[in-house]
Amino acid sequence: MPWSLLALAAVFGLSLYRLREAHRAWRTYRGTRVVSCPRGSASAAVEIDRTLAALTTALGRPWVRLRGCTRWPAPCGRECVPAIRAAPADSLVRNVVNRWSAGRACALCGYALEEPRSGGFGPALLGPEGTTVDWQDLAPDRLLDRLRTDRPVCWYCHIGAQLRHDRPDLFRETGPRA
Numbered sequence: 001m002p003w004s005l006l007a008l009a010a011v012f013g014l015s016l017y018r019l020r021e022a023h024r025a026w027r028t029y030r031g032t033r034v035v036s037c038p039r040g041s042a043s044a045a046v047e048i049d050r051t052l053a054a055l056t057t058a059l060g061r062p063w064v065r066l067r068g069c070t071r072w073p074a075p076c077g078r079e080c081v082p083a084i085r086a087a088p089a090d091s092l093v094r095n096v097v098n099r100w101s102a103g104r105a106c107a108l109c110g111y112a113l114e115e116p117r118s119g120g121f122g123p124a125l126l127g128p129e130g131t132t133v134d135w136q137d138l139a140p141d142r143l144l145d146r147l148r149t150d151r152p153v154c155w156y157c158h159i160g161a162q163l164r165h166d167r168p169d170l171f172r173e174t175g176p177r178a
Helices: 002-028 050-059 081-086 093-101 140-149 155-166
Strands: 033-036 043-048 066-069 124-126 132-134 151-153
Touching: 002 050, 033 081, 033 093, 033 140, 043 140, 093 140, 124 155, 132 155, 151 155
Parallel strands: none
Antiparallel strands: 033 043, 043 066, 124 132, 124 151
């Protein structure tokens, strides 16, 4: 009888370990990723089938498969998958934006941009035409192109610029003081 309890405890412990690994894989492969498509060198937003990755991790090694891509139905050899498997966090949209803005200053006020904390606000983008846009409002497949041309703006300047644009009646131009 003691051996059967010991075997049952070992099976339970191994199952618990595998479930934890599956949950970790599910969390690792969630979210939209931005990649440079090897075919045509264009930006693409991809989604990983995280449920499949979690289930296959529970059985051994994760099987990373694309669930969706903004370039489909174009011919695709899924050449981006090995890079995503090698470094899953590097292509997450929020990480791409944080790397782009790291060490830079706000284009409007000049303050150094900090990495957003959990639940915090990230940087916005100032386009060549002078308007700001939150990076989360951009289509992920267009993000890499915008990061090449736009400048980073802190969240406070972005909100101020949007308020001035949406409600110009709240602001008045003042001239020099006499």
